[in-house]
Amino acid sequence: MTDAPRTIRLGTRSSDLALTQSSWVADLLRERGLRVELVPITTRGDRSRRPLALMGGVGVFAAALRTALLEGECDLAVHSLKDLPVAPVPGLTIAAVPGREDIADVLVLAPHLASQLRSLHSDDGDALLSQLPDGLRIGTGSPRRAAQIRALLPTCQIADIRGNVPTRIARAAAGDLDAVVLAAAGLNRLGDTLAELLAERLVVPLPILPAAAQGALAVECRSADAAGSGVFGSALAEALTAIDDAGARAVIDAERAVLAELEAGCAAPVGTHGELLASGDLALTAAVFALDGSETVSATTTGHPWDAIAIGRDLARELLAQGAGDIAEIGARHTRARSDAVPALAPTTAGPEAGPLAGRTVFVPREADDHIVAELRAAGAAVIAHPVTLTEPIDVDAAALAANLLPSLTHLAITSPRTITRLEELNLLETIRAAATPPEAVSLASTSGASPAAGRAPLVIAAVGPASAAAGEAAGLPVTIRGTHDAAALAAAMIAAAQSPEPSEPAEPPEASAPGELAEPAAAPHAWLPASALAAPTLADALTAAGWRVTRTPIYTTRTRPSADQDVADAWHRGLIDAVVVTAPSVAAALVELFGHAGPGTAVVAIGEPTARAIRAGGGLLAATAVQPTPAAICAAVVDALRPDGERTGEPAHAEAPARTANPETTATPPEPKEQP
Numbered sequence: 001m002t003d004a005p006r007t008i009r010l011g012t013r014s015s016d017l018a019l020t021q022s023s024w025v026a027d028l029l030r031e032r033g034l035r036v037e038l039v040p041i042t043t044r045g046d047r048s049r050r051p052l053a054l055m056g057g058v059g060v061f062a063a064a065l066r067t068a069l070l071e072g073e074c075d076l077a078v079h080s081l082k083d084l085p086v087a088p089v090p091g092l093t094i095a096a097v098p099g100r101e102d103i104a105d106v107l108v109l110a111p112h113l114a115s116q117l118r119s120l121h122s123d124d125g126d127a128l129l130s131q132l133p134d135g136l137r138i139g140t141g142s143p144r145r146a147a148q149i150r151a152l153l154p155t156c157q158i159a160d161i162r163g164n165v166p167t168r169i170a171r172a173a174a175g176d177l178d179a180v181v182l183a184a185a186g187l188n189r190l191g192d193t194l195a196e197l198l199a200e201r202l203v204v205p206l207p208i209l210p211a212a213a214q215g216a217l218a219v220e221c222r223s224a225d226a227a228g229s230g231v232f233g234s235a236l237a238e239a240l241t242a243i244d245d246a247g248a249r250a251v252i253d254a255e256r257a258v259l260a261e262l263e264a265g266c267a268a269p270v271g272t273h274g275e276l277l278a279s280g281d282l283a284l285t286a287a288v289f290a291l292d293g294s295e296t297v298s299a300t301t302t303g304h305p306w307d308a309i310a311i312g313r314d315l316a317r318e319l320l321a322q323g324a325g326d327i328a329e330i331g332a333r334h335t336r337a338r339s340d341a342v343p344a345l346a347p348t349t350a351g352p353e354a355g356p357l358a359g360r361t362v363f364v365p366r367e368a369d370d371h372i373v374a375e376l377r378a379a380g381a382a383v384i385a386h387p388v389t390l391t392e393p394i395d396v397d398a399a400a401l402a403a404n405l406l407p408s409l410t411h412l413a414i415t416s417p418r419t420i421t422r423l424e425e426l427n428l429l430e431t432i433r434a435a436a437t438p439p440e441a442v443s444l445a446s447t448s449g450a451s452p453a454a455g456r457a458p459l460v461i462a463a464v465g466p467a468s469a470a471a472g473e474a475a476g477l478p479v480t481i482r483g484t485h486d487a488a489a490l491a492a493a494m495i496a497a498a499q500s501p502e503p504s505e506p507a508e509p510p511e512a513s514a515p516g517e518l519a520e521p522a523a524a525p526h527a528w529l530p531a532s533a534l535a536a537p538t539l540a541d542a543l544t545a546a547g548w549r550v551t552r553t554p555i556y557t558t559r560t561r562p563s564a565d566q567d568v569a570d571a572w573h574r575g576l577i578d579a580v581v582v583t584a585p586s587v588a589a590a591l592v593e594l595f596g597h598a599g600p601g602t603a604v605v606a607i608g609e610p611t612a613r614a615i616r617a618g619g620g621l622l623a624a625t626a627v628q629p630t631p632a633a634i635c636a637a638v639v640d641a642l643r644p645d646g647e648r649t650g651e652p653a654h655a656e657a658p659a660r661t662a663n664p665e666t667t668a669t670p671p672e673p674k675e676q677p
């Protein structure tokens with residue numbers, strides 16, 4: 001306690017509202033004895049020359065702050081809770097929800113209308129609204145507000161407006177819009193700074209259902225700090241607990257559970273309003289609106305605040321049972337401006353309009369003419385194809401290999417197409433072809449000093465998967481053992497084939513259920529594994545365990561490219577990428593090296609367990625794993641990973657992750673247990 005306590009860095013964006021909210025929370029914490037400084041978080045998005053429309057809208061800046069927290073650029077972030085996706089972010093905790101502001105939406109009338117209504121000398125909002133002239137032009141970018149206002153003022157026209165609070169207020173002006181809709185909370189928080197803008201205008205409360213968590217702030221930090229086990233010890237955790245309003249949090253948990261269960265994002269036409277009654281009960285109302293204002297499905301319930309999340313979830317189910325899903329697209333929350341950003345990044349993208357990945361941006365760290373890229377595009381995704389690794393040859397003494405190793409070999413395993421190109425470069429293919437060719441087919445086999453077929457069985461060629469097999473066959477090698485991508489299964493097939501009674505006829509793939517009689521005990525088979533220096537030891541270990549001799553020869557390796565493509569880096573940091581396909585363990589490392597960890601808006605999909613393990617070991621979060629490296633299985637894993645239920649919470653922390661069985665070829669990685677925000 002002799003050292004001065006470490007200063008807590010509260011990361012903030014620089015908009016008026018963000019600064020005001022951040023300063024307010026900083027002051028609350030300072031009152032509890034903490035040293036807090038505001039740290040501006042400049043996202044690449046803020047610095048970008050690209051137009052705002054390309055930046056992905058709501059969620060991008062929350063994602064930037066969350067990335068800054070995860071990367072240790074700051075220790076706290078204050079979000080408008082209504083803008084925060086309901087999915088939890090592993091590693092981060094919403095540690096406090098301080099007292100909630102006004103939850104209402106208001107209409108800010110332009111000066112020309114304001115003077116007209118002021119003359120009515122009424123304080124009654126409903127009465128004022130009933131006096132509004134027909135055909136008003138009202139600005140809002142929120143489908144929830146638009147739908148309810150259309151129902152309330154059927155003759156109005158809605159203009160889609162964006163921008164920060166002062167910008168939007170200024171749009172309510174003669175010659176532009178008659179009124180704009182805003183959250184009372186934003187106006188109240190900005191207070192005096194809006195005095196001039198509001199002086200001539202009139203603020204009228206609207207009788208519409210607010211957004212979940214409207215008027216509330218979320219103070220987010222790394223989970224270790226929330227638990228008191230981070231660098232700040234218990235001081236920060238205790239202060240955050242002290243500024244948390246448990247009642248407000250229960251109400252907001254219920255409201256956000258409605259969104260989670262509806263699989264609705266913050267832009268969906270869904271309103272909710274919860275409150276704690278004098279009885280101590282939590283009352284919750286929620287509704288889903290048709291965008292044109294023609295239909296509403298709504299329901300109300302009460303329960304104990306302890307059951308906040310269940311109350312919200314049950315109410316959402318009630319709405320769904322009443323047909324909420326038929327009047328609005330509540331499950332579609334990623335259809336924001338993201339796809340606009342893609343043509344600039346991937347000019348070759350021409351995916352179909354429809355498909356399970358329509359509107360999604362998927363980053364595949366491969367060349368654009370790759371099979372995986374083609375499959376994802378066929379499913380409607382905009383694909384950013386850009387390799388992050390490069391392979392480098394490793395020099396080996398090919399002549400020595402041909403003379404000393406090849407004659408003793410019984411098997412060669414091809415574990416990637418790259419192995420074949422490398423063997424070609426090393427001028428070893430011809431010798432291998434000769435050794436693999438059955439004696440009767442050999443016309444003259446002793447061209448390179450090796451004596452391939454003299455009294456011996458031909459070299460058996462095994463390939464780990466179809467791409468390796470195809471590469472081997474294209475190079476003229478008779479591939480007789482074909483794996484299904486799985487190194488352990490390939491080892492089993494090689495062992496089974498070697499034990500079969502007719503080892504000299506390897507033209508048929510081994511049949512697992514036909515052990516046959518054992519051949520005469522012969523010298524142990526000797527397999528050569530010329531492969532990547534980074535290849536997993538699975539195949540070698542399995543063969544060695546079966547008593548085989550195994551020679552591993554690294555003939556190439558993979559390393560991270562020296563620099564990242566700036567456009568891809570921008571898209572990554574702005575959260576414009578919905579999913580990234582991690583094709584190999586080396587790619588997992590390269591992505592982190594070049595771009596940092598994926599933000600919360602980017603689902604990380606692994607191909608194969610070794611890659612999945614590499615991602616986890618590197619501290620990354622995994623959304624799904626494609627068990628098979630086939631384009632179809634990878635595409636299915638991406639679809640699975642982007643399914644809204646993979647992101648939603650609304651489940652109590654102890655609940656089992658829902659089993660996802662959409663595709664037998666993929667395994668969804670269960671989300672880590674997290675506190676409900």
Ligand SMILES: NCc1[nH]cc(CCC(=O)O)c1CC(=O)O
Binds near residue numbers: 083182185213215
């Ligand atoms: N979507 C923007 C946004 N996010 C938070 C607020 C301020 C009000 C609040 O905290 O709910 C606003 C402005 C608005 O909706 O008018």
